Amino acid sequence: MPYHTASQPEEANADSLSQQMVDCLQRIIAPPDPPAAAVSRPRGRPAVLSPEHLCLAVLLALLRGLKSYACVWRLITWSGVGHFPLLPHTRDAIRKRLLHTSLDVWQRLLLRVSTGLHAQTQAVAQCDLLPWVSHIFALDQTTLDAVQRRMQDVRDEAVDSPRLLVGRLAALFDVRRQQWVRILFREDVFANEKLLVQDVVRGLPAGSLLLADLGYFSFPWFDWLTDQGFFWLSRMREKTSYQILHVFVQHGTTLDALIWLGAYRADRCAHRVRLIQFEHHGKLYQYLTNICEPDRLSMSEAARLYARRWEIELAFKALKCTLGIRVWWSCDPLLVLQQLFAAFILAQVLHALHAQVAFAAQVPLFDVSLPVLATLLAQAPTRSDGQPLIQRLLEVGRRQGLIRPSRRIEPVVPALLRSYAPAPPDLPTIRTPRYAHRIHQSRSDRPDFVPRFFTFIVI
Numbered sequence: 538m539p540y541h542t543a544s545q546p547e548e549a550n551a552d553s554l555s556q557q558m559v560d561c562l563q564r565i566i567a568p569p570d571p572p573a574a575a576v577s578r579p580r581g582r583p584a585v586l587s588p589e590h591l592c593l594a595v596l597l598a599l600l601r602g603l604k605s606y607a608c609v610w611r612l613i614t615w616s617g618v619g620h621f622p623l624l625p626h627t628r629d630a631i632r633k634r635l636l637h638t639s640l641d642v643w644q645r646l647l648l649r650v651s652t653g654l655h656a657q658t659q660a661v662a663q664c665d666l667l668p669w670v671s672h673i674f675a676l677d678q679t680t681l682d683a684v685q686r687r688m689q690d691v692r693d694e695a696v697d698s699p700r701l702l703v704g705r706l707a708a709l710f711d712v713r714r715q716q717w718v719r720i721l722f723r724e725d726v727f728a729n730e731k732l733l734v735q736d737v738v739r740g741l742p743a744g745s746l747l748l749a750d751l752g753y754f755s756f757p758w759f760d761w762l763t764d765q766g767f768f769w770l771s772r773m774r775e776k777t778s779y780q781i782l783h784v785f786v787q788h789g790t791t792l793d794a795l796i797w798l799g800a801y802r803a804d805r806c807a808h809r810v811r812l813i814q815f816e817h818h819g820k821l822y823q824y825l826t827n828i829c830e831p832d833r834l835s836m837s838e839a840a841r842l843y844a845r846r847w848e849i850e851l852a853f854k855a856l857k858c859t860l861g862i863r864v865w866w867s868c869d870p871l872l873v874l875q876q877l878f879a880a881f882i883l884a885q886v887l888h889a890l891h892a893q894v895a896f897a898a899q900v901p902l903f904d905v906s907l908p909v910l911a912t913l914l915a916q917a918p919t920r921s922d923g924q925p926l927i928q929r930l931l932e933v934g935r936r937q938g939l940i941r942p943s944r945r946i947e948p949v950v951p952a953l954l955r956s957y958a959p960a961p962p963d964l965p966t967i968r969t970p971r972y973a974h975r976i977h978q979s980r981s982d983r984p985d986f987v988p989r990f991f992t993f994i995v996i
Contacts, residue, residue: 557926558914559597562886563619565650566593586613586634588642590621595879599860601915606632606866635872643878650882651716654889658714661896666713667842669833670768671744673712675849676737676753678730680705681877682857684868691868702726703865703873707737710849712748715888715902717852717881722874731755738767746770748846756798756806757972763808763827770843773812773823782809783964785831785957790816793836795829795960797968807970813839817949831957840948851907855887856880859911887911894930894939903943910939 566589594612603609610631612618626634666673683701686692694700707721707730721737730752738747743766754774762769778800785793792814799805813824813836824843828834834842857863860880865873887907895905913930924932934940 558600558917559593559619561926562596563589563593565653565886566596566646586624586626586631587621588638590618590624591631591634591638592643592646592879592882593621594618595875596883599876599879599883600911602861604861604864604866606635606872635875636869638875640871640874640878643875643882647878647882647885650885651718654716654885655714658711658716658889658892661892662713663902664713666845667746667834667838670746671742673746673842673845674718674738674741674748675710675712675846676708676734676747676749677710677846677849677853678705678707678752679853679857680726682863682865684865684873686868688868699726701868703877706853707734708849708853709737709741710852712845712848715848715892716885717888720881722877731758734758735761738762739765741767744768746842748843750846756804756970759798759810759825759827760807760970768826768828770824770826770828770839772843773814773825779812781812783958783960785960786953786955788951788953788955790814790821791836791951791953793831793957795964798825799971802971804973805968805971807967809964809966815840815951817951822948829960836953837948837950840950844945844948852884852888855907855911856884859887859908860884887914890914890927890930893927894934897927898931898934898940900940901943903945905934905940906938909937913937913939 590613594609597612597618598609607628610626610628613621613624613631614626615623617623681703684691684703686694686696686701691698691700704722704724705726705728707723708717709719710716711718719737721733723733725732734753746768747762748770751772751774754771754777759769759771777798780797780800781794782797783795785795787794792812794812795809796812797805798810808827809829811826811829813826815822815836822840824839826834826839860883862877862880866876867873887910891905891907891910892902894910895902898905910930913933930939
């Protein structure tokens, strides 16, 4: 039997922008009920407060900047949540229902939202960004903020106690579609970034391009990516030894060449890579990639493409600042992870709207402010003169600061007047690798990390 819902009250204002946003979320979370003949009636009394009702209330609380589960309770019992009816539940009843809601419900909901938004985001994807590559992903990690000392089991902990730490997120962000595609939650906060990184990227489509920062710089990692059929682009770590195999072009400090990573026998890469180097305002920029053909990836394309890696940093910032997961509503592990799931679900919707507004306004993506977009949706006026949400955002976008010139700094690559010297056909592409096994020792006397959370793959 389907969960009980109420139809929209006749006095509800159909022109409300905020109602349009709620309806959009509700259509994603609670799709239309299947025909009655196709639904088998479960045993027991039908639930009055459905999981969709509860999840939508948490999402609206996050979107509106509310800061506690008491606000979720008031939405359900006083303000109303979408087309769902007001319920006379107590605050403790809402909390108990949340504690009895499995994380599988939130995970299925996140997958449903991501799948439902795929067609919309694909329609506005930036397919002109290195079009011969199948996908472009940014890879990074972030440490989540600590919880407050409210529960009995952590009330006596010190302010900087490791037990208050929630964990870390290792994630992949689709640069073209502006969507999270895979998230790994880890409770081992102090572990190296490269730990379990293969689990994050394993199974991605062949021919995908990965953008990663220096935290992932490793000879075995680069070789593994190449062996798996992935392309990658990284910055060059200082004091990394290398041996030049062939110079495509060189002029002063500007260099485009094929190299072996690791000039010594004790530590060297298996596959040859390409070094791209230039200087701007006295700063030397060095990039490494396994795309060894300059006609497939030019020097300027490499610099501009690596600058897009910053988008995953901005996406993490949106989760923490715009969607408020730097302030946890509870210190119960289950409720913390539910809030984290809700933030990711809402982030998927916001990023999709962000890309749609930029596409409709025919402006670069970063000329549209994601924090302002979230503010406008949370503080939408009660009337919109019947205009669709995207159209109304376009109309008021420049006046409200939603659409404005971006302050992003574009990388400047010096123009080269010299022609590229093609690589000889008999140039070796692979050699016997040898990886240095370094002993990792603790750098401080900090206590061992005792987790209160658990590890799982989100997407």
